Amino acid sequence: MPHISDGDLNAWLDGALLEGSDERKAVRLHVDSCTDCADRLEEARELREAARGILASAIPNGTAPNFADIQQRATAGGADSPDSGGGRWRLGWLSAQRLGWAATVVLALGAGWIGRAVLEEKGWTDPFHEGQAPAASAVEQAPPEAGARFFADEGSSSDAEVGESVQRQDRPPEENELARKEDAVAGAEGLAAELKVGGEVDREQGPADEAAERERDAADTPRRLGALAQTEGPVEERLAEIDGIAAPAAEPGADDFRSKSVQPAGDPWHALPGERLAGDAVQAAGCYRLEFGWSPGVGYLPGTLDLTATEADDWAGQSVYGVEIPGDAQTRLHEAIWTAPSRDSIWIRLVTGDDRSAFTVRAERSGDDWTGEARVLTPGSPVSRGQTRGAVLLVRTLCQRP
Amino acid sequence: MYVQEARKDPLYARSGLGTDWAAVYETSYEDLVRFLYRMVWEEDRAHDLAQETFVRALRHDPDEPRAWLYSVARNLARDEARSVVRRRRHLALIRVEESDRVAEDAEQEMEREERRHAVRVALERLSERDREVLLLWDAGLSYDEIAEQTGLARGAIGTTLSRARRRLVQAHRTREDHDATYL
Incomplete structure (x- = not known):
């Protein structure tokens, strides 16, 4: 009798041969009498278990949401007949294009980055969400209802288009491509409205964020008081130490300001580029959504980053321009400048007012947008390491200046 | 049958x-x-x-x-x-x-991410068809269902899985050996 094929051996191992069938009996009988096949069966069994084990080491985190939530989402969008056609197919989350992400480019996170590291022991300082990694702070700033409302918003518009996933398989590739392009156009056309939606979300974050912060502080009070009782010295300094917050640096003079910007200590990556364009630089001026991929997740800057064509006061004559950030973030910045080493590259640096952490972006042109890298330089960690570096994306958007 | x-x-x-x-x-x-x-x-x-x-x-x-x-x-x-x-x-x-x-232990998270990355690299060494069959099998689908999903003949599923498992394990071991060399 010929030997058993690898396919049948694996089917046997997987229980895919019908119990009591001739094939199953034949495999059993042959394996019992053929040492070669018995060895191959054993090897196949080992490979099967090894493959199972390997795959088991790539299990995603997270738990299933309540089924009721899924049901709610399914019913929220109204009627959606499987037979209905005509509309464009679109993923629910792809309708985030309507929130201004139509032209969003990828944050090319290195594979080793994604979810890999968490905050450094001391934590890096984000100019927008100090003391927090972007992902965490983004979560903190996003009230639960924002997510719910987000889904509700997208449900109302995209659910009517949802039923076409199966139909899409049968579409010619060129038709799918056309649909994609139409989606992009639709996203761009809705930009103004999208920004308004984004603004509403941002405005609603304030109270929720503050409440959450108060709650955390209250929960942490016993620990802080206990630690305070065991230390001596000025209360503010002791609290700062307990909370792991670096004491504010002394207000620098103009010379300090400039020297730091020209060549921050430790990491020359943050140094002002030697080549700087003057008139051409303003071509990149405009408003952008700033998004950055950071270990362990994705961060964002609420609102827009406005690269103005106005030379920054402290940098007169050096082809360095000002950056405006609406809202509270601007007031917390000590320095906000940008420049252009070339037509196709820009360089942005934001320095926090608290501890002079520098957040530097170097980006290259990608159509109307810019992609590149961002790094953070903190006084406690004067070299940008893995946890303080990430991919950055600047998506050009509409300016809504007052 | x-x-x-x-x-x-x-x-x-x-x-x-x-x-x-x-x-x-x-x-x-x-x-x-x-x-x-x-x-x-x-x-x-x-x-x-x-x-x-x-x-x-x-x-x-x-x-x-x-x-x-x-x-x-x-x-x-x-x-x-x-x-x-x-x-x-x-x-x-x-x-x-x-x-x-974020609250998880940094070291554990790093190790976990390294493991995931190793799996990803190993899976990427497989052909798209082999990878798909392997993942569908791991998701618990029967041979009938895998055949239905992929368009393969039911009788070819075992052979495909055999090849996919072997390549996955080999690719994963190769990477482990490589990592061990450079540690």
Whole structure:
């Protein structure tokens, strides 16, 4: 009798041969009498278990949401007949294009980055969400209802288009491509409205964020008081130490300001580029959504980053321009400048007012947008390491200046 | 002859009373997320796609729940993988689990990520067809279902799985050896 094929051996191992069938009996009988096949069966069994084990080491985190939530989402969008056609197919989350992400480019996170590291022991300082990694702070700033409302918003518009996933398989590739392009156009056309939606979300974050912060502080009070009782010295300094917050640096003079910007200590990556364009630089001026991929997740800057064509006061004559950030973030910045080493590259640096952490972006042109890298330089960690570096994306958007 | 599944559980064809979607959800959500995760390699995205798949399933109420779920999920994941320009998402979609993740021990997280990366690299060494069959098998689909999903002959599933398992294990071991060399 010929030997058993690898396919049948694996089917046997997987229980895919019908119990009591001739094939199953034949495999059993042959394996019992053929040492070669018995060895191959054993090897196949080992490979099967090894493959199972390997795959088991790539299990995603997270738990299933309540089924009721899924049901709610399914019913929220109204009627959606499987037979209905005509509309464009679109993923629910792809309708985030309507929130201004139509032209969003990828944050090319290195594979080793994604979810890999968490905050450094001391934590890096984000100019927008100090003391927090972007992902965490983004979560903190996003009230639960924002997510719910987000889904509700997208449900109302995209659910009517949802039923076409199966139909899409049968579409010619060129038709799918056309649909994609139409989606992009639709996203761009809705930009103004999208920004308004984004603004509403941002405005609603304030109270929720503050409440959450108060709650955390209250929960942490016993620990802080206990630690305070065991230390001596000025209360503010002791609290700062307990909370792991670096004491504010002394207000620098103009010379300090400039020297730091020209060549921050430790990491020359943050140094002002030697080549700087003057008139051409303003071509990149405009408003952008700033998004950055950071270990362990994705961060964002609420609102827009406005690269103005106005030379920054402290940098007169050096082809360095000002950056405006609406809202509270601007007031917390000590320095906000940008420049252009070339037509196709820009360089942005934001320095926090608290501890002079520098957040530097170097980006290259990608159509109307810019992609590149961002790094953070903190006084406690004067070299940008893995946890303080990430991919950055600047998506050009509409300016809504007052 | 291959096993013809006894289609009594809710994952298979619905009865005259309709599909018990709550049961389907409970029994298959994790498998679906795992399957999607190994195609898109982003946890949040895998969860989103799985939820989107179920939302659609509830609206369509297909006759064969599991086949439909995986068919839609594969399409969503393929669209994702094909996107040359990938999109990051709005803040509201950054999940609360991120904050949980931040709180985890850094070293453990790093090790886990390294393991995941090794699996990803090993899987990428497989052909698309072999990888798909392997992941569908790992998600718990029967040979019949895998054949239905992939268009392969049922009799070819065992052979494909045999090859895919061997290559996965070899690729993974090669990487481990490589890492050990440079440690």
